[in-house]
Amino acid sequence: MTTTHTTLATRFDTRTVRVDRSHEPLSEDRMRAAAPSIFAEGKHVSRSERYTYIPTIEVLRGLRREGFQPFMVAQGSSRIPGKAEFTKHLIRMRHAGQVHTKPEVNEIILINSHDGASSYQMLAGMFRFVCCNGLVVGDVIDDIRIPHKGNIQGEVIEGAFRVLDEFQAVEEHAEGMKALELERGEQLAFANAALALRFGERVIEETGGHRAAPVTAEQLLRARRPEDQGNSLWGTFQRVLAPI
Numbered sequence: 001m002t003t004t005h006t007t008l009a010t011r012f013d014t015r016t017v018r019v020d021r022s023h024e025p026l027s028e029d030r031m032r033a034a035a036p037s038i039f040a041e042g043k044h045v046s047r048s049e050r051y052t053y054i055p056t057i058e059v060l061r062g063l064r065r066e067g068f069q070p071f072m073v074a075q076g077s078s079r080i081p082g083k084a085e086f087t088k089h090l091i092r093m094r095h096a097g098q099v100h101t102k103p104e105v106n107e108i109i110l111i112n113s114h115d116g117a118s119s120y121q122m123l124a125g126m127f128r129f130v131c132c133n134g135l136v137v138g139d140v141i142d143d144i145r146i147p148h149k150g151n152i153q154g155e156v157i158e159g160a161f162r163v164l165d166e167f168q169a170v171e172e173h174a175e176g177m178k179a180l181e182l183e184r185g186e187q188l189a190f191a192n193a194a195l196a197l198r199f200g201e202r203v204i205e206e207t208g209g210h211r212a213a214p215v216t217a218e219q220l221l222r223a224r225r226p227e228d229q230g231n232s233l234w235g236t237f238q239r240v241l242a243p244i
Helices: 028-034 056-065 153-179 184-199 233-241
Strands: 018-021 068-075 089-095 104-112 120-129 140-146
Touching (some): 104 153, 120 153
Antiparallel strands (some): 068 089, 120 140
């Protein structure tokens, strides 16, 4: 099992034709219609004896018992007859008490397949709604990847409980950032530090032939969404983090 701190990233190509999302928790019948591979009862026949089947639906049901509900599912298709029931699939889950109540939510994303196309993956993080088409951006708290090899039941369970335990700490940090107001000079110092971290110290001094960063600290601090306005550390962080 490996973990990293990374940006949210996974890819379903244009052959992903089955998607269902809702503002209300999805029932298992509705998920089955859109993404039947979630309910596969075993691995595809192409997999060897060394390939360990991880039942996505059992992981999902376990997270449901912890209060997380699925509101989006997606599944890749296949041109190979009979393989569509085992392809790569994705489930996005949020805690039932947060689906409509906050501008950011704790989200768990499950990715798995039963045909060898993907390892079992659990992404967990705090994500913010940024536009009406459902896009979310954010940094991942945990990215747990477990290959389909060996006796891995304990790793799957351990990973699920670990990400659940970390949500409380993340929420406390976010609330603390929202409560801390920054002066303009402090905001500029924050933005300059972010530029130096991203592009190197050469971005602070534009003399001596050093190439400047593509943006300035002032540009980073401009609010491009109403939700990012304000002088708190949280708002400053979100403005600096947002793509130009």
